[in-house]
Amino acid sequence: LALQTNQFSYDVCRVFFDVLDAQSNRQLAAVNLDNAVVNLTQEKRKLQLGTSAEDKVLQLEIQQLNSQREIEAAELAIQSAFAGLRLIVNNKDTLTYELRVPESLPILQLNREKLIEEAKKQLPVYISFQRKLLEAKSNTAQVKAQNNQVNLMASYGLTNSAGSVPGIYQNPNDQQRFSIGFSVPLITWGKKKNSITAARLQEKQVELNNKAEEAKLVAEITSILNELPLLQKNVASAKRIDTLTQKRYIVA
Numbered sequence: 001l002a003l004q005t006n007q008f009s010y011d012v013c014r015v016f017f018d019v020l021d022a023q024s025n026r027q028l029a030a031v032n033l034d035n036a037v038v039n040l041t042q043e044k045r046k047l048q049l050g051t052s053a054e055d056k057v058l059q060l061e062i063q064q065l066n067s068q069r070e071i072e073a074a075e076l077a078i079q080s081a082f083a084g085l086r087l088i089v090n091n092k093d094t095l096t097y098e099l100r101v102p103e104s105l106p107i108l109q110l111n112r113e114k115l116i117e118e119a120k121k122q123l124p125v126y127i128s129f130q131r132k133l134l135e136a137k138s139n140t141a142q143v144k145a146q147n148n149q150v151n152l153m154a155s156y157g158l159t160n161s162a163g164s165v166p167g168i169y170q171n172p173n174d175q176q177r178f179s180i181g182f183s184v185p186l187i188t189w190g191k192k193k194n195s196i197t198a199a200r201l202q203e204k205q206v207e208l209n210n211k212a213e214e215a216k217l218v219a220e221i222t223s224i225l226n227e228l229p230l231l232q233k234n235v236a237s238a239k240r241i242d243t244l245t246q247k248r249y250i251v252a
Contacts (some may be wrong), residue, residue, distance in 0.1 A: 011088050019081040021098050026074035033067035040064050108228060115221055125217065136203035143199040154215040 040060040046052035117181065120126045 008088070015081065015085040015088055016099065019078065019085055020082045020101060022074060022077040023099060026078055029067060029070040029074045031065065033071055036060065036064040046067075100157065106134045108232075110228070112222060112225055112227060116218055117227070119217065119221060123217070124214070129214065131208050133203075133210060136199075136206040140196070140199040140203050143195050 040057070040063075043052050043057050043060050046056060047057050
């Protein structure tokens with residue numbers, strides 16, 4: 001249940017920022033189109049005054065058409081992103097909303113050992129580790145049991161003798177025979193030892209592979225924890241750069 005909840009939270013965050021990204025692209029495309037319209041208008045005036053060339057005007061017209069196409073593509077991307085968001089949150093509303101970028105990010109204080117412990121409980125790969133090791137141990141036990149097998153044999157029969165064929169089947173209980181025996185492999189030419197050794201080696205190899213994969217996952221978790229403070233600083237820096245860029249654009 002915890003794994004499903006974490007996956008749901010991750011999916012919601014992912015599609016939420018997909019919508020934000022699409023809206024941001026739409027805003028940028030709108031600004032580009034406004035600039036293209038202004039530039040084209042000014043260039044046409046210059047052409048009428050004889051201070052510009054028709055080739056320049058045609059170039060700006062193409063730029064305006066491209067900007068219009070970018071807006072249409074951005075609108076389609078917004079609809080697609082909203083459809084993904086509605087699907088995850090099970091919202092049948094067909095309206096689109098202007099989502100806002102979070103003003104601040106939550107301060108995360110994560111414990112490495114706690115994360116590793118939760119990963120072992122929730123990640124399917126750790127369950128796979130346990131399953132592979134149990135299968136290898138079961139195979140080793142099965143090989144040992146097969147090599148220690150003793151075959152027990154028993155037979156029971158009735159015999160009789162007579163001067164004619166019909167007489168043979170009269171009173172067969174006069175002679176009864178019962179035998180029992182067992183067989184134990186005394187010499188296996190090393191086959192028994194080799195099969196057990198191979199099973200143990202396979203079990204050991206599975207254990208080593210599990211430890212290597214687990215170490216890899218722990219390294220990935222540690223790497224993410226080490227990168228998290230830098231990512232938080234990068235978000236703050238990006239926000240500041242965006243603010244300064246907007247002010248510069250207004251001034252210009």
